Amino acid sequence: MRRKVTRAIFPVAGLGTRFLPATKSIPKEIMTLIDRPLIQYAIDEARAAGITEFVFVTSRGKSALEDYFDHSSELESLLRRRGKNDLLEMLRATDMESGAIAYVRQHQALGLGHAVWCARRLIADDEPVAVILTDDVIMGEPPCLQQMIEAHHDTGGTMVATMEVPTAQTQNYGVLDVAEDMGAVVRVGGMVEKPKSDPPSNLAVIGRYILAPTVLRNLNALREGAGGEIQLTDAIADDIAAGRDVFGLRFRGQRFDCGSKAGFLQATVAFGLARDDLSGEFSEFLHDIVAARRAAE
Ligand code: G1P
Secondary structure (H helix, E strand, O other): OOOOOOEEEEEOOOOOHHHOOHHHOOOHHHOEEOOEEHHHHHHHHHHHOOOOEEEEEEOOOOHHHHHHOOOOHHHHHHHHHOOOHHHHHHHHOOOOOOOOEEEEEOOOOOOHHHHHHOOHHHOOOOOOEEEEOOOEEEEOOOOHHHHHHHHHHHHOOEEEEEEEOOHHHHHHOEEEEEEEEOOOEEEEEEEEEOOOOOOOOOEEEEEEEEEOHHHHHHHHHOOEOHHHOEOHHHHHHHHHHOOOOEEEEEOOOEEEEOOOHHHHHHHHHHHHHOOOOOHHHHHHHHHHHHHHHHHHO
């Protein structure tokens, strides 16, 4: 029997400089896509996949993120008194069971691999663990991590989410060297972080991982990789070199890079159009504004 994946690591220590000045006083994970902070999308996706314990790797200036998960008893009693049951229910859906979240600090920004390594003491030695990068918001049904957990049930090993990107963009991602293409699932023969030239394929790693326990152990080497940072990609590549199984899943769904302004805007449009309470008015507005721009050209 495979051990169930019940824990997820959320590296949320990044400074969010691409969203300055907004991120001067709020963590980027609290920035809202319509009416929910980015972190809520990640948590909902994790929960849908059966994750029950959440490890946040934070840094200075992230206290608003920790507060977000506290029960807001004043707000709850106010809503109860006013009979706002729908809002009350929505708020309750964001509540976390006491003890379900743990926070560890990453004291220096040494890279994604280092951030994941900071969580090592909270993960059992023989336990596979999920990692979710909140910048990557994925619209998919079932949600991406659930698709991965289902695929991982058959494959075991380590699994990363992957999608095709244009060659010119491969330098922004971890890129897979495909050993065997089985359709939705690929067996990975190597991985390169942000290749400057000659990417091994067009399959980019997207921010969802299920890591075998050995990957966490590989991180103990704390070896510098691309950009002088300790890379998660390298720790996974070490597992491949040691003959262990690593797979990529071409997930079904649309991914938005909410770490970039353009990606955040695109996500806002797509999620807005997907919302029953907004889509009518919003699509009319989009249609009109695009038509007006075209006419002016
Ligand atoms: C990180 C990973 C990279 C992955 C990307 C997905 O890079 O290091 O392998 O492809 O996330 O979003 P970052 O975007 O944090 O530089």
